[in-house]
Amino acid sequence: xxxxxxxxxxxxxxxxxxxxxxxxxxxxxxxxxxxxxxxxxxxxxxxxxxxxxxxxxxxxxxxxxxxxxxxxxxxxxxxxxxxxxxxxxxxxxxxxxxxxxxxxxxxxxxxxxxxxxxxxxxxxxxxxxxxxxxxxxxxxxxxxxxxxxxxxxxxxxxxxxxxxxxxxxxxxxxxxxxxxxxxxxxxxxxxxxxxxxxxxxxxxxxxxxxxxxxxxxxxxxxxxxxxxxxxxxxxxxxxxxx
Amino acid sequence: xxxxxxxxxxxxxxxxxxxxxxxxxxxxxxxxxxxxxxxxxxxxxxxxxxxxxxxxxxxxxxxxxxxxxxxxxxxxxxxxxxxxxxxxxxxxxxxxxxxxxxxxxxxxxxxxxxxxxxxxxxxxxxxxxxxxxxxxxxxxxxxxxxxxxxxxxxxxxxxxxxxxxxxxxxxxxxxxxxxxxxxxxxxxxxxxxxxxxxxxxxxxxxxxxxxxxxxxxxxxxxxx
Numbered sequence: 151x152x153x154x155x156x157x158x159x160x161x162x163x164x165x166x167x168x169x170x171x172x173x174x175x176x177x178x179x180x181x182x183x184x185x186x187x188x189x190x191x192x193x194x195x196x197x198x199x200x201x202x203x204x205x206x207x208x209x210x211x212x213x214x215x216x217x218x219x220x221x222x223x224x225x226x227x228x229x230x231x232x233x234x235x236x237x238x239x240x241x242x243x244x245x246x247x248x249x250x251x252x253x254x255x256x257x258x259x260x261x262x263x264x265x266x267x268x269x270x271x272x273x274x275x276x277x278x279x280x281x282x283x284x285x286x287x288x289x290x291x292x293x294x295x296x297x298x299x300x301x302x303x304x305x306x307x308x309x310x311x312x313x314x315x316x317x318x319x320x321x322x323x324x325x326x327x328x329x330x331x332x333x334x335x336x337x338x339x340x341x342x343x344x345x346x347x348x349x350x351x352x353x354x355x356x357x358x359x360x361x362x363x364x365x366x367x368x369x370x371x372x373x374x375x376x377x378x379x380x381x382x383x384x385x386x387x388x389x390x391x392x
Numbered sequence: 393x394x395x396x397x398x399x400x401x402x403x404x405x406x407x408x409x410x411x412x413x414x415x416x417x418x419x420x421x422x423x424x425x426x427x428x429x430x431x432x433x434x435x436x437x438x439x440x441x442x443x444x445x446x447x448x449x450x451x452x453x454x455x456x457x458x459x460x461x462x463x464x465x466x467x468x469x470x471x472x473x474x475x476x477x478x479x480x481x482x483x484x485x486x487x488x489x490x491x492x493x494x495x496x497x498x499x500x501x502x503x504x505x506x507x508x509x510x511x512x513x514x515x516x517x518x519x520x521x522x523x524x525x526x527x528x529x530x531x532x533x534x535x536x537x538x539x540x541x542x543x544x545x546x547x548x549x550x551x552x553x554x555x556x557x558x559x560x561x562x563x564x565x566x567x568x569x570x571x572x573x574x575x576x577x578x579x580x581x582x583x584x585x586x587x588x589x590x591x592x593x594x595x596x597x598x599x600x601x602x603x604x605x606x607x608x609x610x611x612x613x614x615x616x
Binding site: 201202205227231233 | 395471472473477478481482483
């Protein structure tokens with residue numbers, strides 16, 4: 151498998167604060183990578199750079215062979231982003247939201263209508279298609295948000311703490327949708343604080359502390375959840391003491 | 393351009409559904425017109441004097457009502473992180489600008505459509521040169537929204553955006569306000585389109601120059 155995401159020596163500063171310090175990361179096509187790390191580790195900054203929302207202060211990011219700084223528009227066409235913000239318009243209906251984003255991604259009308267129905271079915275919101283997003287619960291919004299992120303069949307799905315605020319049912323539905331994605335078509339990069347849930351589905355785990363990758367291991371080399379938790383705590387404590 | 397139209401359609405659909413800004417802008421503009429008509433009651437009864445204050449009153453109404461709408465143009469996108477969602481779409485940032493400008497202009501036209509007839513009645517002012525007046529209002533509104541939308545994006549992440557926007561906007565739109573007021577005065581006193589060609593040229597140049605500048609710099613304004 152080739153690398154669909156290649157970040158080399160990436161740094162990002164906000165004034166005197168260095169959020170990323172020469173980070174290197176390669177993600178193979180079709181891989182499901184989970185990024186763990188304490189608050190302030192630079193995970194969200196990394197996702198913002200990968201999604202072209204933010205530019206690195208130094209280093210380079212290549213997405214499917216394209217430069218994230220100069221080819222941002224083309225890269226956005228192949229990326230879907232799911233964050234703790236839903237990116238949905240409260241005064242539009244579920245269906246209208248998906249239609250709007252589908253059009254922004256240049257989907258043809260007939261393809262778009264089919265895709266909307268298919269996705270609403272998948273996230274179990276078909277019966278609420280005509281309801282305004284403002285009237286949906288947090289869990290429903292997050293499920294609709296998955297549909298929004300997948301509307302254009304992205305090759306890369308970036309997930310920034312997607313389980314935040316979800317109840318058990320919503321989290322299960324979300325996990326199901328995520329696992330149903332065809333790995334040959336979709337590469338997934340997820341930031342999470344939930345080690346148990348992350349380990350259930352991923353291919354590889356990376357731990358970030360203070361803007362750097364301090365641990366990188368395939369899922370097959372990781373034993374139990376407890377072992378990973380111990381490693382995580384040791385690494386975070388070690389970096390804090392350093 | 394197509395994406396810009398989608399954004400404008402989305403904004404207008406939301407607005408028509410909630411009428412949050414439209415109602416505020418219309419009520420505000422009507423209040424200003426009524427207050428002016430009461431304050432200058434004696435002057436309004438004198439046909440010579442009314443042409444001195446009426447154009448100014450009309451444009452003050454448009455500009456302040458428009459500022460209300462512009463302050464929400466990008467601020468409304470902050471809810472649920474929608475601005476980020478919009479920035480993630482595979483379109484040039486300038487498309488977002490075009491969409492917002494189109495939506496802003498349409499909203500302003502709605503307000504003006506309601507305000508002008510009321511103005512005509514309250515100021516006891518028969519509007520003869522309607523076509524000329526429309527041309528001036530359209531060009532003035534475009535210039536105002538073109539600059540205002542850019543500044544709305546610039547101030548969207550500031551805590552005092554509602555205050556900051558008019559403070560930055562008003563000095564920049566003086567080149568729109570002056571020819572618009574002068575041309576409106578001339579049209580309201582019986583002048584035709586030929587009598588206001590100079591002002592129309594000025595407005596066209598301003599609209600085109602500021603649109604091009606805003607279009608080019610917008611990418612940098614929305615950059616994180």
